[in-house]
Amino acid sequence: MPDHEFDKALGEKARELRLQPSPAVWEGVAAQLQEKKRRRGAAWFLMAAAVAGLSLGGWWLAERHSPQEGHQQVVTTNPDQQAATTGSSATAKTAGENSNAADSRDVASNQPESINANSVTNSDAGTGSDAAGNAADNTTDNAVTKRRINNHNTTAYRSTVHNQMKSAAGITTGSATAKTSRKQQGNTGNTPGIDQSADNYGATILTENSVPRVPEAFAGQLPLQGKQSIAVQQPKSKTGNIRPGNLPATTISLKEKTNRKWQYSFEASAGVSTLNEQPFSGYKADQMEYQQNSSLASNGLAVIQRNPSEIKGGFSFQAKVLAHKPISSKLRLGTGIQYSYRSSQVKMGKVVDSTFALYNIGQDRILSALAYAGGTANKGKDFTNSYHYLEVPLELSWNIDRRKHWYFNNGVSLGYLVKSDALLYDKDGGVYYRDNDALNRWQAGFFSSIQYNINPKSDMQVALGPSIQYQLTPVDLTTDRKHLLHLGFSARLQWVRQSRGAMK
Amino acid sequence: MTNEQQLVRDCLKGKPSAQKMLYEQFASQMLGVCYRYTKSVTDAEDVLQEGFIKVFHYLAQFRGEGDLGAWIRRIMVTTAINYLKKNAKYQYDLSFTGEEKGYLHPVSPDNPEVSLSAKELSDLIRQLPPGYQAIFNLHAVEGYTHVEISSMLGIHEGTSRSQYARARNLLITWLQQESEPVNLAHYARS
Numbered sequence: 001m002p003d004h005e006f007d008k009a010l011g012e013k014a015r016e017l018r019l020q021p022s023p024a025v026w027e028g029v030a031a032q033l034q035e036k037k038r039r040r041g042a043a044w045f046l047m048a049a050a051v052a053g054l055s056l057g058g059w060w061l062a063e064r065h066s067p068q069e070g071h072q073q074v075v076t077t078n079p080d081q082q083a084a085t086t087g088s089s090a091t092a093k094t095a096g097e098n099s100n101a102a103d104s105r106d107v108a109s110n111q112p113e114s115i116n117a118n119s120v121t122n123s124d125a126g127t128g129s130d131a132a133g134n135a136a137d138n139t140t141d142n143a144v145t146k147r148r149i150n151n152h153n154t155t156a157y158r159s160t161v162h163n164q165m166k167s168a169a170g171i172t173t174g175s176a177t178a179k180t181s182r183k184q185q186g187n188t189g190n191t192p193g194i195d196q197s198a199d200n201y202g203a204t205i206l207t208e209n210s211v212p213r214v215p216e217a218f219a220g221q222l223p224l225q226g227k228q229s230i231a232v233q234q235p236k237s238k239t240g241n242i243r244p245g246n247l248p249a250t251t252i253s254l255k256e257k258t259n260r261k262w263q264y265s266f267e268a269s270a271g272v273s274t275l276n277e278q279p280f281s282g283y284k285a286d287q288m289e290y291q292q293n294s295s296l297a298s299n300g301l302a303v304i305q306r307n308p309s310e311i312k313g314g315f316s317f318q319a320k321v322l323a324h325k326p327i328s329s330k331l332r333l334g335t336g337i338q339y340s341y342r343s344s345q346v347k348m349g350k351v352v353d354s355t356f357a358l359y360n361i362g363q364d365r366i367l368s369a370l371a372y373a374g375g376t377a378n379k380g381k382d383f384t385n386s387y388h389y390l391e392v393p394l395e396l397s398w399n400i401d402r403r404k405h406w407y408f409n410n411g412v413s414l415g416y417l418v419k420s421d422a423l424l425y426d427k428d429g430g431v432y433y434r435d436n437d438a439l440n441r442w443q444a445g446f447f448s449s450i451q452y453n454i455n456p457k458s459d460m461q462v463a464l465g466p467s468i469q470y471q472l473t474p475v476d477l478t479t480d481r482k483h484l485l486h487l488g489f490s491a492r493l494q495w496v497r498q499s500r501g502a503m504k
Numbered sequence: 505m506t507n508e509q510q511l512v513r514d515c516l517k518g519k520p521s522a523q524k525m526l527y528e529q530f531a532s533q534m535l536g537v538c539y540r541y542t543k544s545v546t547d548a549e550d551v552l553q554e555g556f557i558k559v560f561h562y563l564a565q566f567r568g569e570g571d572l573g574a575w576i577r578r579i580m581v582t583t584a585i586n587y588l589k590k591n592a593k594y595q596y597d598l599s600f601t602g603e604e605k606g607y608l609h610p611v612s613p614d615n616p617e618v619s620l621s622a623k624e625l626s627d628l629i630r631q632l633p634p635g636y637q638a639i640f641n642l643h644a645v646e647g648y649t650h651v652e653i654s655s656m657l658g659i660h661e662g663t664s665r666s667q668y669a670r671a672r673n674l675l676i677t678w679l680q681q682e683s684e685p686v687n688l689a690h691y692a693r694s
Contacts, residue, residue, distance in 0.1 A: 007643075007644045010644055010645075010675070011644045011647070013620070013622055013625050014540060014645045016536075016622040017536030017537075017540070018533055019532055019535040019536050019545075019548075020532050020535070021531050021535045021549055024549070025549050025552055025556075026527055026528075026531070028553045029523075029553055029556045029557055032553075477562065477564075
């Protein structure tokens, strides 16, 4: 029998062998698969928890700061009581006779404007002394009447208020509605002082029924702008009459309104990208990929030594277009599309015959690929591994300070590898080769940046600051520990539609 | 779409039932592969387990163009080779000197009846020293060339050829004697 036939017969016979493994083998496989699934699930859970925690934290901080920065309350009293204003930027008290309260209710010393109550004095206000007396008698009634004035421009507001308060307590401009009892119309001429400290404040005037005097006039001018509202709460009188000056306390609540208009931004970031095992721990190619190929070699036989190249950081760049929706005065959610370029550098040797060097599970594909000898032992030249991703980011942006200069942006992104010429290292063969099928196409990651907005009052704003993005998904399938990290400096151009009629 | 392709798709979706079905379909065949590369059933099962974990991890790379069994077989062989490299008990020296070659004169396979069962033949192969065993398996059973084997094992091509020749001669000797394998120490060290 010829030698090759003998070999063939032996080989065929050997390949026929079938052995039944013990059940413990499958149990081990299943346990490992389950563990991998669990770890993957845990990673996603952690990401979701991080985003949720961030959102809640931001919301809590925003809520915590909002009363000081954006919410003011003004309380006016009857002639014997004081009007008080609380707020982060202003606190003032107004005291005096009810008839003069209007003149002294400029409750916030730093407010640029205030409403002059006289401009909206109800001509009927002083006419119903009997009615007012009745109203005073009925101040224990818990019912209140709300009047709202919603304005889209100052002129319309003032004229409307003036006219309607002459004839009726219900005041409506824009989309607002006002309902009031006819019986109370004559008693609404006096409107408490209102003040406002900044843009985008809505004003709420509450007249509490527990105090028996009605303020007689507005004190100051209301800086009116888009979609502000004023609510006046008065005791509902069974008889419909409240004596002027007998309504005791008027609470003016000034709450910052959130500009919920969509905002758009373009951001570019450039920096360096590295391959990391952990977010801040670099990938050690010589430790992870070097393999001493001498275990089966005979003594005295030369062993091919193949060292992987050190992986150095490379240039990285990303650009994204985002649409943001404010969800509170401090927070906004944004999403859009992002292009990311990442790179790393290795030293590769000369082109080698892949059939000579390659051996791994993807052998069929690698055998047909171009391969390069490992660089360290070959004094090779630099090669740049490049990765191009398209990503969909979901960003939560938090405005840290009240002046709207500092923003803390965080989020997650889901990306897809659209192109790459990266080389992989085959530690068994000691060569670099290209196989895009061995790269993880889908990438999940998180990003963060702190930016300083240099012109927060402009419609077109510019924000600058450092940024970081870390890919939770390994860059390739050959190892679980190779993650792309981008560290860069970002510049954001954002278009924010400011409210019309904003106070200057 | 074939049942095999559907099975792969279901495995990629992470369905445990499909994963188990794939395992059961190939486990006995692959344990046979692992058995030939190792010296004990326990080691063979270790390799099998590690190999199947790799199979499921890299299954996305299988594009369905070739035979799934052959693809899994390559993974098992790779895993077995790596196992041998890592495991100290497979790493003793097999140094042959010119003097020793005298014991290894070519044996003619003029009458080599391969009448053994697959199990008996595999057991015979497993009696080979680890280096011989791996090279014989890779070349004679799996069909790799000596160039490929040299790359896989990190040795020179000539080494692969010579060790294969020695392994083959040993097997033929044992087959002709139809007896227990001779004492390896007689060949390895004199």
